[in-house]
Amino acid sequence: MLSVNSYLYLSAILFVIGMIGVLTRRNAIVIFMCIELMLNSVNLSFIAFSKYLGNMDGQIFVLFILAVAAAEAAVGLALMISFYKNRETIDVEDMNLLKW
Amino acid sequence: MENIVIPAINLAVIAPEVILSLFALALLLINVFVKSESKAYLGYLSIGGIIVSLFSAVSGWGCPAEAFSGTVVQDNFAIFFKVVFLISAAMSILITDKYLERENCNHGEIYPLILFSTVGMMFMASGTDMMTIFLGLELLSVSLYVLAGFNRNSIKSNESGLKYFLLGSFSTGFLVYGMALTYGATGTTKLAKIASYVAQTGMNSSNLLLLVGMLMMATGFAFKIAAAPFHMWTPDVYEGAPTPVTAFMSVGPKAAGFAAFLRVFIVALPALKPEWTWLLWGLAVLTMTVGNITALYQQNIKRMLAYSSIAHAGYVLVGFTAGNAVGTAGILFYMLSYAFMNIGAFAIIILVGKKGEENNNVSDYAGFGYKHPMLGVAMCIFLFSLAGIPPAAGFIGKFYLFSGAIQAGYIWLAVIGVLNSAASVYYYLRVMVFMYFKDPTEEFSWVKLTPAFALCLIIAVAGVMIPGVLPGVFLELAQKALFM
Numbered sequence: 021m022l023s024v025n026s027y028l029y030l031s032a033i034l035f036v037i038g039m040i041g042v043l044t045r046r047n048a049i050v051i052f053m054c055i056e057l058m059l060n061s062v063n064l065s066f067i068a069f070s071k072y073l074g075n076m077d078g079q080i081f082v083l084f085i086l087a088v089a090a091a092e093a094a095v096g097l098a099l100m101i102s103f104y105k106n107r108e109t110i111d112v113e114d115m116n117l118l119k120w
Numbered sequence: 121m122e123n124i125v126i127p128a129i130n131l132a133v134i135a136p137e138v139i140l141s142l143f144a145l146a147l148l149l150i151n152v153f154v155k156s157e158s159k160a161y162l163g164y165l166s167i168g169g170i171i172v173s174l175f176s177a178v179s180g181w182g183c184p185a186e187a188f189s190g191t192v193v194q195d196n197f198a199i200f201f202k203v204v205f206l207i208s209a210a211m212s213i214l215i216t217d218k219y220l221e222r223e224n225c226n227h228g229e230i231y232p233l234i235l236f237s238t239v240g241m242m243f244m245a246s247g248t249d250m251m252t253i254f255l256g257l258e259l260l261s262v263s264l265y266v267l268a269g270f271n272r273n274s275i276k277s278n279e280s281g282l283k284y285f286l287l288g289s290f291s292t293g294f295l296v297y298g299m300a301l302t303y304g305a306t307g308t309t310k311l312a313k314i315a316s317y318v319a320q321t322g323m324n325s326s327n328l329l330l331l332v333g334m335l336m337m338a339t340g341f342a343f344k345i346a347a348a349p350f351h352m353w354t355p356d357v358y359e360g361a362p363t364p365v366t367a368f369m370s371v372g373p374k375a376a377g378f379a380a381f382l383r384v385f386i387v388a389l390p391a392l393k394p395e396w397t398w399l400l401w402g403l404a405v406l407t408m409t410v411g412n413i414t415a416l417y418q419q420n421i422k423r424m425l426a427y428s429s430i431a432h433a434g435y436v437l438v439g440f441t442a443g444n445a446v447g448t449a450g451i452l453f454y455m456l457s458y459a460f461m462n463i464g465a466f467a468i469i470i471l472v473g474k475k476g477e478e479n480n481n482v483s484d485y486a487g488f489g490y491k492h493p494m495l496g497v498a499m500c501i502f503l504f505s506l507a508g509i510p511p512a513a514g515f516i517g518k519f520y521l522f523s524g525a526i527q528a529g530y531i532w533l534a535v536i537g538v539l540n541s542a543a544s545v546y547y548y549l550r551v552m553v554f555m556y557f558k559d560p561t562e563e564f565s566w567v568k569l570t571p572a573f574a575l576c577l578i579i580a581v582a583g584v585m586i587p588g589v590l591p592g593v594f595l596e597l598a599q600k601a602l603f604m
Contacts, residue, residue, distance in 0.1 A: 028304075035293070035297060038293070039293075042286075042290050048282065048286065051286055052286070052289075055286070055289045055290055055293060058290075058293035058297070059292075059293055059296065061297075062293065062296045062297045062300050065297070065300040065301070065304065066300050066303065068304075069300065069303055069304035069307075072304075073304075073307045075307055075308070077251075077303065077308060077309045078300075078303055078309075080251070081250075081251055081254075081299075081300075081303070081309060084251060084254065084255060085254075085296060088254075088255070088258045088262075091258070091262050092258070092262060092265075092285075092289050092292075095262050095265050095266055095285065096265070096285045096286075096289070098266075099265060099266075099269050099278070099281045099282045099285050100282060102269060102272050102278050102281075103269075103278040103279065103281075103282050106273070106275045106278055107275060107278070112286070115279045115282065115283060117275060117276055117279055117360075118276060118279055118280065118283075118355075118356040118359050118360050
């Protein structure tokens with residue numbers, strides 16, 4: 021039986037991997053996958069805490085986060101498609117029209 | 121494991137949100153089934169929905185109540201903010217139709233999307249549980265991602281939507297991680313219970329879970345209110361988004377971010393007040409300075425107003441740092457008057473643009489004040505108010521924010537705020553110099569004032585001047601709305 025700390029460390033490591041991915045990757049879809057990784061690492065934390073504290077609130081929160089992540093995916097992929105239609109790329113380096 | 125108890129349902133408390141959601145859903149259907157070239161009728165229907173929701177919200181003034189086992193409350197604080205959101209949504213809708221027609225992007229879905237994001241803001245202001253605040257924030261954000269990229273054929277709008285989406289969901293990750301850690305430290309997601317648990321066990325900043333949770337939540341909220349160093353998305357997204365959406369985005373989400381930020385920090389985390397006060401002090405100084413200095417160099421007026429909105433978030437953070445009744449009432453007063461002056465200024469920006477050419481450079485305003493004297497005067501009123509020159513509402517708001525900081529003993533913070541405010545006069549006055557002291561290069565013959573625009577401008581001018589001349593009434597309302 022693993023202690024709650026192991027789950028929390030795993031979750032923190034996954035969160036940091038996701039964060040580094042967002043900051044270093046150039047493809048919008050890969051960046052979005054990294055964001056999903058961050059959200060799922062948060063879910064892991066919530067479930068570990070919920071089990072450890074014997075309290076259901078965390079697990080309910082996870083269901084909401086999953087639903088929201090699905091909605092975000094729908095909107096985000098749609099935005100990427102409309103960007104791709106105009107520019108034929110989804111590289112974030114090419115998002116360069118707006119700057120000072 | 122505890123048993124799950126079905127909570128008492130008290131729909132009256134969330135009636136304004138329910139009404140607005142029903143209107144938004146109905147408008148989506150009407151938009152599909154009614155074949156019509158003009159989509160203006162959808163705008164008027166949504167304004168009808170906003171007025172009904174406004175009455176339903178205001179009727180709860182002074183009768184605090186809670187619903188869904190304390191996850192949503194109806195208190196004066198929430199109602200005050202709901203009024204700000206509804207007013208800014210209605211004013212943005214008034215200026216939407218003509219812009220979309222001009223840009224060949226006349227899709228009726230924009231109105232339901234604005235209503236949905238308003239519902240999200242209302243839940244952020246009335247939520248007293250981290251779950252409701254998170255859901256409100258996401259409803260607001262997901263609708264706004266679509267709104268920012270609404271003009272599908274414009275490359276700039278695409279880019280704006282995608283940038284907002286990537287950075288917005290990145291910051292959401294921080295916010296929920298902060299919520300998870302706070303939940304882990306205290307075992308509950310309800311704000312009031314977090315506070316009582318922390319007080320009972322005598323937890324303080326030496327509890328690493330709680331401290332990191334607080335920092336992560338602050339990051340998430342700072343992103344939403346566009347505070348430096350989390351402001352990088354703001355100018356890009358504001359410039360690329362359709363101008364009515366920019367007007368809405370610069371007011372509503374910022375006010376909603378502040379509402380949730382205030383409630384989470386003041387209700388749930390009073391034990392960490394020494395830590396978060398210093399954090400906010402730093403954020404306020406950095407935000408004001410970065411916003412104002414960068415705004416000095418902007419040639420594009422939408423970008424200039426974006427940096428100015430960053431600076432205004434900094435002024436409001438000054439009131440938040442003060443943390444006393446004067447400063448917090450100042451925040452509420454300031455958000456109300458900021459809604460009027462900013463949307464008014466964006467309405468004029470839409471009028472000056474024409475098809476294909478947005479005319480967003482400051483030099484495009486040369487001679488505008490002579491060609492359209494009334495619009496010129498209105499623009500001057502908005503800019504004077506943004507710069508904080510009396511008797512406009514912006515001055516009174518800043519006065520309360522800074523005097524709150526002085527009362528709380530943050531003299532240097534107030535001094536930095538006043539200096540920043542003085543520097544900001546330069547870039548607001550520059551627009552006026554172009555409007556009145558440069559020879560016109562354009563005829564401005566395309567500028568046509570429609571009744572909807574005129575109404576929006578009249579509301580905006582009244583909203584800037586009346587609280588500026590009679591601040592007592594509005595400040596009393598703001599003070600009654602405090603939950604401290």
